[in-house]
Amino acid sequence: xxxxxxxxxxxxxxxxxxxxxxxxxxxxxxxxxxxxxxxxxxxxxxxxxxxxxxxxxxxxxxxxxxxxxxxxxxxxxxxxxxxxxxxxxxxxxxxxxxxxxxxxxxxxxxxxxxxxxxxxxxxxxxxxxxxxxxxxxxxxxxxxxxxxxxxxxxxxxxxxxxxxxxxxxxxxxxxxxxxxxxxxxxxxxxxxxxxxxxxxxxxxxxxxxxxxxxxxxxxxxxxxxxxxxxxxxxxxxxxxxxxxxxxxxxxxxxxxxxxxxxxxxxxxxxxxxxxxxxxxxxxxxxxxxxxxxxxxxxxxxxxxxxxxxxxxxxxxxxxxxxxxx
Amino acid sequence: xxxxxxxxxxxxxxxxxxxxxxxxxxxxxxxxxxxxxxxxxxxxxxxxxxxxxxxxxxxxxxxxxxxxxxxxxxxxxxxxxxxxxxxxxxxxxxxxxxxxxxxxxxxxxxxxxxxxxxxxxxxxxxxxxxxxxxxxxxxxxxxxxxxxxxxxxxxxxxxxxxxxxxxxxxxxxxxxxxxxxxxxxxxxxxxxxxxxxxxxxxxxxxxxxxxxxxxxxxxxxxxxxxxxxxxxxxxxxxxxxxxxxxxxxxxxxxxxxxxxxxxxxxxxxxxxxxxxxxxx
Numbered sequence: 348x349x350x351x352x353x354x355x356x357x358x359x360x361x362x363x364x365x366x367x368x369x370x371x372x373x374x375x376x377x378x379x380x381x382x383x384x385x386x387x388x389x390x391x392x393x394x395x396x397x398x399x400x401x402x403x404x405x406x407x408x409x410x411x412x413x414x415x416x417x418x419x420x421x422x423x424x425x426x427x428x429x430x431x432x433x434x435x436x437x438x439x440x441x442x443x444x445x446x447x448x449x450x451x452x453x454x455x456x457x458x459x460x461x462x463x464x465x466x467x468x469x470x471x472x473x474x475x476x477x478x479x480x481x482x483x484x485x486x487x488x489x490x491x492x493x494x495x496x497x498x499x500x501x502x503x504x505x506x507x508x509x510x511x512x513x514x515x516x517x518x519x520x521x522x523x524x525x526x527x528x529x530x531x532x533x534x535x536x537x538x539x540x541x542x543x544x545x546x547x548x549x550x551x552x553x554x555x556x557x558x559x560x561x562x563x564x565x566x567x568x569x570x571x572x573x574x575x576x577x578x579x580x581x582x583x584x585x586x587x588x589x590x591x592x593x594x595x596x597x598x599x600x601x602x603x604x605x606x607x608x609x610x611x612x613x614x615x616x617x618x619x620x621x622x623x624x625x626x627x628x629x630x631x632x633x634x635x636x637x638x639x640x641x642x643x644x645x646x647x648x649x650x651x652x653x654x655x656x657x658x659x660x661x662x663x664x665x666x667x668x669x670x671x672x
Numbered sequence: 673x674x675x676x677x678x679x680x681x682x683x684x685x686x687x688x689x690x691x692x693x694x695x696x697x698x699x700x701x702x703x704x705x706x707x708x709x710x711x712x713x714x715x716x717x718x719x720x721x722x723x724x725x726x727x728x729x730x731x732x733x734x735x736x737x738x739x740x741x742x743x744x745x746x747x748x749x750x751x752x753x754x755x756x757x758x759x760x761x762x763x764x765x766x767x768x769x770x771x772x773x774x775x776x777x778x779x780x781x782x783x784x785x786x787x788x789x790x791x792x793x794x795x796x797x798x799x800x801x802x803x804x805x806x807x808x809x810x811x812x813x814x815x816x817x818x819x820x821x822x823x824x825x826x827x828x829x830x831x832x833x834x835x836x837x838x839x840x841x842x843x844x845x846x847x848x849x850x851x852x853x854x855x856x857x858x859x860x861x862x863x864x865x866x867x868x869x870x871x872x873x874x875x876x877x878x879x880x881x882x883x884x885x886x887x888x889x890x891x892x893x894x895x896x897x898x899x900x901x902x903x904x905x906x907x908x909x910x911x912x913x914x915x916x917x918x919x920x921x922x923x924x925x926x927x928x929x930x931x932x933x934x935x936x937x938x939x940x941x942x943x944x945x946x947x948x949x950x951x952x
Contacts, residue, residue, distance in 0.1 A: 360773045360836070372847060379853035380768035384780060387765040387828060390757075394821040395787045398798025405797050415801050468694055476691070484935045485695045488702055491934035493882040495900040496923040500705045503916050511704055514719040545701070553942050606791035609884040613904050625793040625885070632797055633889055642797045649794040656789060 399649070405642035412636040425643035437643045445619055446627040447651070453536065453611075453623065454604035457543045461600060462593060464544065465551025470581075472552065473559045490549035498613035501542045505529055532620035539611055539621050543604070551596045558592030559585070598659055605652050624648045702927070709921040716916055730921035739894040740922060743902035747926075750812050750898060751880040754819045755873045761820075762827035762872070763865065767857050769828065770835030771843065781832075788825035792885050795821065803890055810892040818886045823876040830875075830944055834868035835861065871944035874937060878930060899926045 406425055408418035427436040437443050472483055489497065504511050505528035513525040528538040562585065570580045608625040615621045617630055628648060632641030708716070710726040734740050768774075769781060799818055800809075808814035838861065846856045887898045897905075903926065906919050934941060 360770060360777060376772050376853060377774045380772040380774050383764035383768040383853070383857075387761045387824060388780070390761060390820050390824060391784070391787055393802065394799065394818055395790075395795060398795035398802055399790070401798030401801055402794055402796070410797075412800075415797075415804075467690075471687075471690060471694060474687070476687075482691060482695055484938060485698045487934050487938055487941075488698055488931055491878070491931045492702065492927050493900055493930070495882070495884050495904050496705075496927050497701070499903060499919055499923055500701050503708065503920065504701060504704060506916070509717055509719060509916075511719055511721070545697070549698075550945070553945055557942065602789050606793060608793070609900075609904075612884070612888075625791065628793045629796065629885070629889065632800075638797050638800075645791075645794045645796060648791055652789070652791055 402642045402645050402649075405638050406646045408639050410638040410642070412633065412638055415638060418639070421639070425640045426647075437640065437647060442619055442622070443624075443627060443644065443647075446622045446624050449536065449621060450605060450607065450623045450625075453540060453543070453607060453621075454601055457540045457547075458597060458600045458604055460540070460544045461548050461551045462597060464548045465596070466555055466589075466593075468548060468552040469555035469559055472556050486549050486552060488549075489546050490553075492546070494546060494609045495613055497546050498542055498610045501538070501545070502529060502614055505538055529614050532618070535615050535618065535621050539614055542614065543607070543610055546610075547600065547603075551600060554592055554596040555589055558589040562588055598656070601659070602652060602656065605655060606648070624651070702931070705920045705927075706924050708917055709924045711917055713915070713917045730917045731925070733918050734922045734925070739897070740902060742895050743897050743899050744926070746812055746897060747881055747899040750815045750819065751877050753812075753816045754823050754880040755876045757816070757820060758823040758827040758876050759869055759873055761824060762831050763862070763869065764857065765828045766831035766835045767853070767861065770832040781829075784825045784828055787821065788829070792821070796885075796889060799886075800889070809890060810896050812896065814890045815883075815887055815898065818890060819880045819883060822883075823879055826879075827872045827876055830872045831865070831868060834865065838864055867940070868944075871937075871940045874933065874941065875944050878934075881926075881930065 405415075405418070407420055407422060409421050409424075410418040423436070425436055427434060427438040429435075433439075468486060472479065472486065492500070505513075507513065507525050507527040507530065510525075510528070512528070513522070516522045517525070526534055528534050566584055567580065570584065606625050607623050608629070611621050611623050611626055617626065617634075622630075624644065625648065628641050628644035630641075631637050631644055635641075704721075707721075707723050709730055710723055710728070712725060712727045712729060715725060769777060799821075803809050803814040803818065806814075806817070808817060842860050842864075843856060846860050851859070882900060883898075884900045884904065887901045888904070891897050891901065894902075899922075903919065903922050906915065906922065
């Protein structure tokens with residue numbers, strides 16, 4: 348699921364006015380604040396901070412799943428090593444690079460499609476018409492369905508022999524013979540993207556809809572009086588105004604897409620033509636029991652996502668500044 | 673005049689066509705899953721959009737499997753425990769982050785945001801070690817612990833946004849009466865926070881109910897699995913003939929409660945999802 352933590356800047360606290368901030372009350376409150384934070388911080392350290400550090404550490408060792416305590420420090424060998432005239436390690440594995448390319452391709456294509464469709468759906472839901480509440484409820488359904496279930500549902504609909512999609516496409520004369528959507532390497536990535544777009548467009552649509560509903564009404568009235576074409580109004584007025592909300596939706600969708608695992612795992616399992624970085628890392632870690640090598644892949648995934656986030660925030664800020672000039 | 677009226681009519685027709693298209697695309701896959709779940713397995717080779725013969729056999733089959741019932745029980749246990757822990761830790765943390773100004777506050781908020789962003793796979797091996805050390809491997813306890821990694825940051829963040837919006841007069845009055853911060857939280861804020869807690873609790877429940885990667889990795893036997901893993905592995909039996917009708921029946925069973933909840937609470941969920949997004 349998308350993590351809907353969505354705020355561009357940290358929330359400012361709402362302190363009491365100065366008159367109440369006598370030192371005693373204040374000191375008591377600060378002490379209480381840390382006391383109240385402690386359980387959360389301890390939990391997050393245990394499930395996030397410490398395991399992350401251990402993953403980094405394992406990536407420099409030969410740890411295996413059956414024996415994670417007796418490990419040997421092997422430096423960068425899991426990443427890249429030259430041995431006997433050949434390169435070894437994650438960085439020398441063509442399947443890893445395939446997984447990187449698949450993940451990036453999947454993320455860029457599906458997030459772009461979700462933004463386009465999300466904006467269209469949000470514009471429709473923002474219009475006033477009879478039955479709007481019902482349509483909004485219908486749009487929420489894909490979002491409410493667990494990813495695994497939606498992957499299974501689509502796997503069945505995309506079934507090459509008995510699937511309803513092939514049946515409809517053949518009935519409409521679009522295709523002549525059934526397509527093996529999830530097995531055929533030239534279609535499987537598109538099948539995965541389609542399922543992801545279907546499932547997560549509602550999330551983007553809801554964020555955009557919330558932004559649309561806060562837009563000032565008067566500039567639209569002015570545009571209507573001046574007889575400006577609605578399409579022009581959309582690109583000149585609406586789109587710039589909802590860009591901040593879109594940026595938030597895009598970054599959260601992008602971070603989610605870069606770590607994609609479950610849709611691909613269920614639809615096409617470990618096939619190389621759709622393998623994502625998460626699938627690659629987990630396969631090494633759990634199925635091949637190679638914790639060291641798998642951790643190296645995980646660490647690289649972490650670094651790629653961290654870099655993507657930093658680049659996005661940097662570029663986004665630049666663009667916003669340019670837009671503001 | 674007529675051409676103008678005609679183009680207006682065309683625009684209206686186009687709009688309704690778009691609405692119809694959106695509704696069909698959103699609803700059809702779920703409808704088709706429901707339809708399949710009532711179809712006798714022998715009829716599946718014939719593609720049909722409406723059921724000609726309906727049967728409950730698929731539901732009878734999945735509910736007679738002990739492992740499926742056990743999986744539903746595990747999912748409920750894990751998801752409710754995760755919600756309870758996330759709300760308990762989240763409400764106290766959000767008081768500290770939303771109402772008190774102290775040094776290190778921004779750092780804590782950024783750390784929380786960072787944790788909510790990083791990929792689950794990145795902690796997989798480290799978390800595996802922690803869970804094994806605590807003897808929680810192949811145990812719902814291990815899942816409850818590991819799920820706090822994505823429910824807790826989100827709960828804290830949204831509750832902090834809500835906590836901040838409460839009027840400060842309430843807290844001033846409590847302090848004037850000599851209430852400690854703990855009393856202020858439980859007696860003053862908690863009653864006002866129920867709507868926000870219901871929203872975040874529901875979203876955390878859905879996230880925990882749907883989680884797959886940890887559930888797949890940290891459990892081993894059928895009796896400890898959660899629903900998503902059970903459904904994903906139902907197909908693992910044979911690669912050639914998958915039991916699609918029972919899979920769809922199981923899918924419908926675990927999805928209908930969620931869809932109903934989401935539709936009932938759609939306003940709340942939208943406000944929870946967008947909390948801060950547009951204001952920020």
